[in-house]
Amino acid sequence: MSSGSVHDDLIRTRRVPAPAGLYMDHVNVILLGRGPCALFDAAYAETAEEVIGWLRQAAPGGLQTLILTHHHRDHLGGATALCEATGAQAYAHPIEIPLMKARQPSLEVKPIEDGERVRAGEAELEAVLTPGHSPGHLSFWWEEKRILFGGDNVLLPTTTSIAPPTGRLSDYLRTLRKLLALEPRIIHPGHGSPVRDPAGRIRALLAHRAQREAQVLAALAKGLSTPAGIAGDIYRGLGEARIRMGTNMVRSHLEKLVEEGRARDEAGTFRLLER
Ligand SMILES: [Zn+2]
Structure with missing residues (x-):
């Protein structure tokens, strides 16, 4: 990742290795802010202690907000443990919340609607409903910096799995076109490296x-x-x-x-x- 510019230093990504036996070998958790921080996704249940340990150093000002892009276990798994350890409030789209509660009944999740403005660390982001991979998948748009936190929508080098019935291809293709129209400068994804040519990557995914x-x-x-x-x-x-x-x-x-x-x-x- 390039260094020296303010926004890069506000965004810190940790690549969390997957427990054995999963198709993807890691997931990213992304920390935003310097004071009270926001974290995108919670990684696996099995890696909660590792992420909590990292947060103690990386977010000395505390974790205020845990934003869950969607309910899959590699993004949700550590959520309950992480909120208990840090006092962070979890947020997700209302469509995802029952799917999350089915897996983690004691997790308190507040709803974020499409288009809602969300304070995340020092940034003000807009929630963008991006269904397809999951029905209430949220991405987050930092318009001022033209940065998108894209969850599992635009990955590099892998492609996003769309598994019915919760995954729906027609929605996913609409999501890709919606994200293309935002013209992001960079996408910070749920897996893999930052996507530095979002338009090129999204066009390649549509062609694929x-x-x-x-x-x-x-x-x-x-x-x-x-x-x-x-x-x-x-x-x-x-x-x-x-x-x-x-x-x-x-x-x-x-x-x-x-x-x-x-x-x-x-x-x-x-x-x-x-x-
Ligand atoms: Zn997923």
Whole structure:
């Protein structure tokens, strides 16, 4: 990360290694501010002590706010322990809160709505509802600096998993276009490195999804009809874990084609409709 400018020094990212057995090998937690700070995401339950220890040094002024971008375990896991240890208040979008409470019943989460202004450390951010990866996924826009805290929407070098039923591809594609229109200068993501060419990366992700859709259409055209069968064809030779992830991705493409009236779902098998 480049140094010397005020905003870089206000934003500190910690890459938290994942417990064994997860597909992603780490998650980022991002600290914003110098006085009472805000933290984006809480990493895993298993790494809560590590993050709390880091916060004691990195946020001597205390942690006021824990912003949870979405309910997945790599972002939510440490939340209850972290709020108990620091006294921070957790926030999330109202759609995500029941999903979070199902996993962490004693976590107190206050709602943030789309468009709401949120104080985070010294920054004033705007909450942006960015569904697709998760139905109430929030990103945060620091307009003054043109910095986006993007959660899991725009990653580098990996792509975002969209797993129905909570993941929805048509929403995700709308989200990508919405983020492109903001014209961010940099995106701080939930995994991987800061995205320093957001427009280029978002266009590449849109192109990648279009290419996958073409592959799914081609597979349907040659008579493949199940998500697993189509994924086995598209991700051939890439190993079982990749094919399992790919099956969710194919399912999300099929769901989009059904929504658009281009394919029909017949109890879990799919076929193309004439146009
Ligand atoms: Zn996620």
